[in-house]
Amino acid sequence: MRLSKLFKNAPTTNVTGLCFDSRKVQPGNVYFCLPGMTHDGHEFIKQAVEKGAICIVHSKELKPEEMPVGAIYIRVADTVDAMNQAARIFYSKPSDKMLMYGITGTNGKSTIANVIRNIRNKKEPTGYIGTIAIEYGNVRLQPDLTTPDALFLQEKLSEMVRHGMKACALEVSSHGLAQRRVDGINFDVAIFTNLTYDHLDYHGTMKSYFEAKSLLFSERVKPTGKSILNIDDACFEKLQRISQAPVITYGIEHECDYRAINVQILPKQSKFDLVYQGKTYPVVTNLVATYNVYNLLAAIAALHETDMDLDVILEACKNLPQVDGRLEQIDMGQPFHVIVDFAHTPDGMKKMFQFGRQIAQTHKLISVFGSAGKRDVAKRKVFGELADQYCDYIILTEDDPRDEDPAVIADQIEEGIESSNHVFIEDRYEAIRQAIESANPGDCVLLLGKGDEPYIYRENGRAPYKGDNVIAKECISKYCRHINEAVDDVNEDESFIEE
CATH class of the missing domain: 3.40.1190.10 (Mur-like, catalytic domain)
Structure with missing residues (x-):
């Protein structure tokens, strides 16, 4: 596409693509200098031009030494708006x-x-x-x-x-x-x-x-x-x-x-x-x-x-097809309920605990969850309070800890737990395994916070993770063989009604 189609009065230079990350610029790209939370795109004009950017779209006034030769410079009032409009046109609306x-x-x-x-x-x-x-x-x-x-x-x-x-x-x-x-x-x-x-x-x-x-x-x-x-x-x-x-x-x-x-x-x-x-x-x-x-x-x-x-x-x-990791019921013939959900907010957690309590009825409600690192700290104690209200057994574990210590995060959640039995198991796989192994016929196990996400954020960035739903199936297959699935005192058609 011609640059003149993206910007009025611009030359007819051919454009190969649009970019706002100087590290990803390809020859023939238009580079947009976007303001950022930690860096300003205007700081990386030189790198963008060196990588082959043929046009620099900027909002700040540039000094001559800040404008390497080899590129066309277009000043706009708002680079974010300019990029959005250019992208609409470049990709044919x-x-x-x-x-x-x-x-x-x-x-x-x-x-x-x-x-x-x-x-x-x-x-x-x-x-x-x-x-x-x-x-x-x-x-x-x-x-x-x-x-x-x-x-x-x-x-x-x-x-x-x-x-x-x-x-x-x-x-x-x-x-x-x-x-x-x-x-x-x-x-x-x-x-x-x-x-x-x-x-x-x-x-x-x-x-x-x-x-x-x-x-x-x-x-x-x-x-x-x-x-x-x-x-x-x-x-x-x-x-x-x-x-x-x-x-x-x-x-x-x-x-x-x-x-x-x-x-x-x-x-x-x-x-x-x-x-x-x-x-x-x-x-x-x-x-x-x-x-x-x-x-x-x-x-x-x-x-x-x-x-x-x-x-x-x-x-x-x-x-309807099961939405992966969203109130996903894992049923492999085990005589207890296992539910995986992405809940990671106080309201979402409360609704899942309430649902789990209704499912378990007089049986145990077991939950596995943590709280994300480098995110809102205030909700951690709230998670503990909610779990304490509904759960019989709580297993605290890692949940995208990033560069925070999962044990410290667990301590903050634990501040809200007064009466429910609880334990901290840092490795999420092991936490899920213990929850599955500790479940008895009629119990309900809630695995909350990660859903089907195939990764977990740790100190060095995104690391591979199987997903709670996949791990739950593995654990049921490996550790539930000893359970007699024909349990006389559990009615699998047992239901409740909420009006």
């Missing part, structure tokens, strides 16, 4: 060629995005970008971030278009919104799940955290699109006021456009009646837990509001 669903909120993004993709795929090819993977057609890639940087994002959306995708479900994180990674995308549908305590190490306050999330509805969703909002969340009215698109509501506790009533939560399925425009539709789904009823309502509303037949959607809800 891919998001304009697909139906774009954007999902934001503290919890539930991955589940909603995957439900949308799986059901929408029955109508037309649909892609997904989020915490779990980047998927389109037969392509599956491991992401580095929930919401990738703007250049990578536009490139992958462009590849989706080339692979025939007609829609895309994209998880939109608060970091992605605050750092303007999705500024080059206009969403057809914006979905809000909930807002609870998280990421205050980055945002500072809940107010700033909310303001970041709200950008999806005030700026990024098309005025002709739809904002799908959780009416039961405390942030609903604020989002309703600022949304530049018409608002569609979903919930359980209040009257709304898509409401679930008569909710029954069973160990392996959920049932409820969907009330929509005065009519009642019975819904049965293999998703479990009340919070997943909310997630399903959001997906149903988003799909139906984008011209999918409601009967087709509800039929597909009966047997």
Whole structure:
């Protein structure tokens, strides 16, 4: 592509690519000098030119000695905005060629995005970008971030278009919104799940955290699109006021456009009646837990509001593919429950403990978890308090410790534990093994925080990790052979109802 297509009055020099990391510049690239939290891209202009950058886009005034020969220099008011707009053009505006669903909120993004993709795929090819993977057609890639940087994002959306995708479900994180990674995308549908305590190490306050999330509805969703909002969340009215698109509501506790009533939560399925425009539709789904009823309502509303037949959607809800690491029930014939979940916020942990307690009933609830290093320290004691309230046996372990000592993190969690039996086992594999080995018939084991992530962050960066779901299966296979699966006092059809 010609540089003149990206910037007015620029030369017709050929551009091979766009880049904001001087270490990754290739010959013929445009290099954008982005401001950073620790470094400023303007500091690396020389390196970029040496690597072959043919154009430098900058916002600061440069001295002659700061402008190596061999490159074209374009000054703009905002390099982030310039990069977003250039990326849209360079990759042929891919998001304009697909139906774009954007999902934001503290919890539930991955589940909603995957439900949308799986059901929408029955109508037309649909892609997904989020915490779990980047998927389109037969392509599956491991992401580095929930919401990738703007250049990578536009490139992958462009590849989706080339692979025939007609829609895309994209998880939109608060970091992605605050750092303007999705500024080059206009969403057809914006979905809000909930807002609870998280990421205050980055945002500072809940107010700033909310303001970041709200950008999806005030700026990024098309005025002709739809904002799908959780009416039961405390942030609903604020989002309703600022949304530049018409608002569609979903919930359980209040009257709304898509409401679930008569909710029954069973160990392996959920049932409820969907009330929509005065009519009642019975819904049965293999998703479990009340919070997943909310997630399903959001997906149903988003799909139906984008011209999918409601009967087709509800039929597909009966047997949805398991979302890896999200309330994933590991069933290998063992006479106790093992559940893997990505929960890593106080609200997410509480909901998992409540669900686990309901599953275990009078049997033991065993949990394995930790807390990420170099992240919000205040929530660690809260994790301990929550676990102490619901669990019989707690195994504290590593969870992306980075350069912090896992034992110190465990000590901080332990401050909230007063009565529950607990132990610290640093190696996460060993912690899971002990939980599995200590489970008796009817017990429930919760493995929380990592889900299916195939890596763990330690002092020297990302290290390989099998994922809690894979390790759980290995441990059950290795250490449960001695258990008699025909246990007379355990009724495997035992269920509970939550209304």
